[in-house]
Amino acid sequence: MIRLHTILPLAPLLGIMACAGGDEPKPDGAKPLVHPHLLLTEDRRADTIARLNDEPWATIWAKLATCAAAPLREPTPGDWDSGAHGANATVAECAATIAYLSDDEAEAEAAAQLSRAAMAVFDDNFEDNSDWDVNIRMPGPLIGYASAHDLLLAAGRLPEDEALALETKLINVTTMFWDEYLEEDVMRQITLGVSQNNHPIRTASAVGVIALAFPDAPDAEEWLNWSVSELSYLWGPTGQYVQSDGGVSEGPFYYGFGLSAAMAFFIAAHNSLDADAVFEADCRNRQDIDPWIGHGCVEGAPFTFNNPLFDPQFHAAVDWSITLRLPSGLRAPKEDGYFNPLNGGALLTGFGGAPYTRWDWENVTERPMEMSHGQNLIPHHLIYVSEQAPSEPPFLTRLMPVAGEAVFRSGWDTDARFVSFIAESGSARKTLHDHVDSTSFSLAAYGEYLLVDPGYYKPNELDNAVTSEPTAHNVLLIDGRGAPEKGLLTNFGDTDASFEQLHDGERIELAEAMMRFEDTDQRRAMIAVDGRYYLVVDRLDPDTTSPREHRWRVGGWASDEVGGAFTQHDDGATWERPLAGVRVTLASTAPGLTPTSPEFVSFEAPYVHEFNLSRDVAHHSVLDGVVNAVAPGFLAVLAPYRVGAELGEDDGPLTVTIRQQGEGWALIQVQLATETHWALSRDPDAPESFTLPDGGIITTDAAFALWSEDGGLAMILHGQSLTLDGVTLAEGDDAVIVVE
Known part of the structure; x- marks a missing residue:
């Protein structure tokens, strides 16, 4: 026919x-x-x-x-x-x-x-x-x-x-x-x-x-x-x-x-x-x-x-x-x-x-x-190829819930900031070349790839890639485990993750993913603020009442082997390459958070990667934020900067300070070139009123809140109100409320 x-x-x-x-x-x-x-x-x-x-x-x-x-x-x-x-x-x-x-x-x-x-x-x-x-x-x-x-x-x-x-x-x-x-x-x-x-x-x-x-x-x-x-x-x-x-x-x-x-x-x-x-x-x-x-x-x-x-x-x-x-x-x-x-x-x-x-x-x-x-x-x-003049795409940030992709982009120039955040379900993840990577993220900025997806390292043709494992990605691990590992062929392993909340605004962009693993419901929100820095907010709802080890993992493309510099801090780490770096600051609502590096084993997750154009197999640096608790919350700031820019300049390093953590809530101050922002994460049973370092009183029932010191920017996630010294900054009935 x-x-x-x-x-x-x-x-x-x-x-x-x-x-x-x-x-x-x-x-x-x-x-x-x-x-x-x-x-x-x-x-x-x-x-x-x-x-x-x-x-x-x-x-x-x-x-x-x-x-x-x-x-x-x-x-x-x-x-x-x-x-x-x-x-x-x-x-x-x-x-x-x-x-x-x-x-x-x-x-x-x-x-x-x-x-x-x-x-x-x-x-x-x-x-x-x-x-x-x-x-x-x-x-x-x-x-x-x-x-x-x-x-x-x-x-x-x-x-x-x-x-x-x-x-x-x-x-x-x-x-x-x-x-x-x-x-x-x-x-x-x-x-x-x-x-x-x-x-x-x-x-x-x-x-x-x-x-x-x-x-x-x-x-x-x-x-x-x-x-x-x-x-x-x-x-x-x-x-x-x-x-x-x-x-x-x-x-x-x-x-x-x-x-x-x-x-x-x-x-x-x-x-x-x-x-x-x-x-x-x-x-x-x-x-x-x-x-x-x-x-x-x-x-x-x-x-x-x-x-x-x-x-x-x-x-x-x-x-x-x-x-x-x-x-x-x-x-x-x-x-x-x-x-x-x-x-x-x-x-x-x-x-x-x-x-x-x-x-x-x-x-x-x-x-x-x-x-x-x-x-x-x-x-x-x-x-x-058409003679029609080429032009930049009309979109920047794209939130694609069926594909399981949330991509936050500040622009199309080579110095733009870029974050990819994953939450896949169904046929979007059920394929041979998939990784167990939902809730993982990667970041590029100012001409450098900084926080990495480990790529495709597969030394054994009869097995899955070493880099397909959840431990190879920027995810949360409970007692050392993430979502179920892949089996062979159509034994896909993994578990469904989905975006429950999405917001694409002028100054605030957000995607919140939900995934269940290790008898725990995890909700991770990725929030882009002014396209300049990013917040990662993790909340856990476990079936158990017993404490377990929780590892908040992130890997970046810098090490003695691949060049650049990796510096571990008491509150996180910095990865720096020739053109740019990123400072990750991590706090928890539970006490005892300890930044550390996981055990290093050559050519094994989480250190090994293979992703550059020449497909070099190499090792990068990894930070784990470890805490033993029943349901710890995590609040992280990802702050990229241009190498050579000074503190206080638009593209320079940000001053990020943990003001409180470990008592059911975490408070981080972010100092930009012209503004000061505050980020607050709280457990469900935490107090609703908090005293700020300057004596101000912030009151909220939200799981997470963000506001600028001048009150011109505010958002709440899973709450109904946010007030500062009795002045309402944001209120409403939606899961995500943004004032910008």
């Missing part, structure tokens, strides 16, 4: 490359099409050529030329070397793009020769493959070579025998790959079934492009049915991969890895398929276990493919990735992941997407204009 644009037979094409027109037969309603039809169609060629001297296309063209001239890799003898074949396919595609677009005969022919040389080293001995997860590596060789084949045919620069040889090899490899990874139930379940993530996305994208490239291949219809079924589901509203507000379950790194290959397929499908093409559902990879129960797939049911290029939810996922962008432009290393820019998001500008996706792509301190992570998309960026 697939209805493809008609693709003319190879031999006639060699003589009439650019001449086939609308008078050709139209079987089954499909319209005729000549090469190219994967990367682009002929109607885009002139416009693409016309802007090659303008930016950013001139830079992309230069990168395309560098890519085309890269040395070929010799495949490992006796193996089907996906790495070498993928690299060579990238050369072939880049060179073929130049051969098709260039009006300079010498340049075009030289590029064609480079592409043909890369094609010549491709082999179809897939039976010699030794990588069990080769499925995620198939987009490189299959998509790259198929695109190069298509482009050189369009340019009239691929001899018939070479074209047929490459087509035969690509079909042979795809057939063997399909038989092993899609037809064999055990292999399919291990690699694709339990993952439901970038693994099937990349697999379907690779197979789907081959089906589009060679629709007369014996199994092309089956390949395309499955690919479109799989990609429609995973990127759609019932696939559990993308949440309704755009969050992607496996985190920003592997989302980007899947997106790049998917973009290549979706663009090829847009160019190759009729808008009303009909497919038959292929349900072989659907799972009837949590969280995928109720997928609704009916084997063989007809459906029309709605290309995600035009789907708001697909665009929302790119927005979510941009939300998690550090001020550097690199993505935060949340879940299994590393620092990385996004490859492919800017292409949406060619399909009605927002201009800030191009801004995000261009404005990265390291690896700007990324076009290679996961899949070669250099040619795609040349063609599809």
Whole structure:
């Protein structure tokens, strides 16, 4: 039931490359099409050529030329070397793009020769493959070579025998790959079934492009049915991969890895398929276990493919990735992941997407204009990045309860302050690459990543990442334990956390998460104040009446090993790197709080991390605030500063002083450049009136209160009133009350 644009037979094409027109037969309603039809169609060629001297296309063209001239890799003898074949396919595609677009005969022919040389080293001995997860590596060789084949045919620069040889090899490899990874139930379940993530996305994208490239291949219809079924589901509203507000379950790194290959397929499908093409559902990879129960797939049911290029939810996922962008432009290393820019998001500008996706792509301190992570998309960026002027995103702080993300951002400049706070539930956390990290937070400021998510350190391929454990994150531990650790595959471990209170105001932004673990309800609020400093407020409601050890944990990117300086204080710690530092001040409503460092074990949580661009495995510094009590409350101030700025300057260190703690309440004074703020945390049975150091009387029934000394700023959390010397600063019935 697939209805493809008609693709003319190879031999006639060699003589009439650019001449086939609308008078050709139209079987089954499909319209005729000549090469190219994967990367682009002929109607885009002139416009693409016309802007090659303008930016950013001139830079992309230069990168395309560098890519085309890269040395070929010799495949490992006796193996089907996906790495070498993928690299060579990238050369072939880049060179073929130049051969098709260039009006300079010498340049075009030289590029064609480079592409043909890369094609010549491709082999179809897939039976010699030794990588069990080769499925995620198939987009490189299959998509790259198929695109190069298509482009050189369009340019009239691929001899018939070479074209047929490459087509035969690509079909042979795809057939063997399909038989092993899609037809064999055990292999399919291990690699694709339990993952439901970038693994099937990349697999379907690779197979789907081959089906589009060679629709007369014996199994092309089956390949395309499955690919479109799989990609429609995973990127759609019932696939559990993308949440309704755009969050992607496996985190920003592997989302980007899947997106790049998917973009290549979706663009090829847009160019190759009729808008009303009909497919038959292929349900072989659907799972009837949590969280995928109720997928609704009916084997063989007809459906029309709605290309995600035009789907708001697909665009929302790119927005979510941009939300998690550090001020550097690199993505935060949340879940299994590393620092990385996004490859492919800017292409949406060619399909009605927002201009800030191009801004995000261009404005990265390291690896700007990324076009290679996961899949070669250099040619795609040349063609599809819109001429619409890029602009910063219209949002700063974003509170995304379904995705389980609260991101507080002071601006889009590289010196901006940034905090990520996590509270995931359901399908947002039930995925292989998830970490047990709800209620954890990370912080960047003034050009430095300071309080860290530990990234993806996985020394044992048969086990979860060491950094997936709750003890590796900035969370509260009870008797040394957090939420349940992950098991293998679909034994997700962990527990649901959710945002119960959210507020996005002019001066105050708040997200309060609730999570139950170790027979205790924990509520943790993250509060951004003027985008300048942050408060972390923890309240506990345990089932037990016996005291236990509570560890309030935070790790920062400074140590003798990674550089910078770590200094432990009586009331917290400071992490400082070359450009910026952060002072963490910690108080408790229970007596006996002791700042300490947990036991150090090399290459184990909580010290080990792997997240920078070079993926260095190293160790950072960690602070635990330890107290033995039944239900201690915690109040922390995270105060970033610019190195070199003086005390009292806007970006300089803040003076943060604990004025009271340990008797059912904690009071902290924060001195900014022009204001003094007070933060108060109180236990449920604590007094409601307190005497301040200057003799003033503060009265509140709230679990937490914040106010400025001049009374111009006030908030209460879980209370109804806040007064200072009898003057009401805030009152109301809502859980969060803010006066600003």
